[in-house]
Amino acid sequence: MKAMEVPEIDGAYLFEPTPYADERGFFCRTFDAEVIRSVGLDPAAFVQDSVSRSARGVLRGMHLRSGAGEAKLVRCSHGRIFDVVVDLRPHSPTYRNRAFFELSGDTQTTLYVPAGCAHGFQALTETADTSYRIDRPHDPSEDVTIAFDDPDLDIPWPLPPRLMSRRDKEAPGLAEALRQRS
Template identity: 85%
Template sequence: MKATEVPEIAGAYLFEPTPHADERGFFCRTFDADVLRSVGLDPGAFVQDSVSRSARGVLRGLHLRAGAGEAKLVRCSYGRIFDAVVDLRPHSPTHRNRAFFELSGETQVTLYVPAGCAHGIQALTETADVSYRIDRPHDPAEDVTIAHDDPELAIPWPLPATSMSRRDRDAPVLADALRHAGR
């Protein structure tokens, strides 16, 4: 497994596994504590695993966690997704930078999203399963949602949004969301 820094977002990484493929399919390691340690991340900090399944065009986000924030490892385990990250850490050297990725079940690449960054995904295939490994237990009182179509962020979502949660649909623009988050 290879770790690569994401230049647009300080502290973000892509973890690229080495799949072993044959006529049966493939096998690859999707989490390696030693590789995380090699870039200064504590593998023991991750306390919760979650998964989402989305149909083509479904948009989830942009989500942020108030308080201490939430770091996460994100991997598309099946299908393909467009992934967006926005650095909203006030003292980050990459503050307000955005980075975009296509993650897929074919590559099993994992994205590390540092705490304090907003995150969103859109399913590009008929079915897309996304696995999340999160460093804090979920507390709905700390959920912050930012409008996916905020013109200040100008996220280039590749498809029209076919479905979103009510929370995502009604999300405020960045400035209002940050006031709510106490930033």
């Protein structure tokens, strides 16, 4: 497994595994504490694992947490997703930068999203399973949602949104969400 910095987002990383393929399929390591540690992250900091299953066109996001924020490792374990990170840390050298990725079950690449960054994704395949490993227990009172189509974010979603949660549909724009986050 190798770690690569994401130049658009300070402190974000992609972790690319080395799959071993044969006639049975493939095997790869999707989490390696030593590799995580090699980029200055504490592998023991991750306290909760979750998974979501989405149908093609489902859009989830843009989400972040208020207070101390939430760092996460995100991986598409099956299917493909268009993944988005927006740096909303006011003192970051990459403040308001965006980065886009295609994560897939074929590559098993993991994205590290630093605390203070908004995150969202859209399923590109009929079924897409997305795994999250987060560094704080989830507290719904800290949830902040930003309108996926806010013109200040200008995210080039690849498909028309097929389904979204009520929270995502009714999310405020970026300016209001930033006020909520404080």
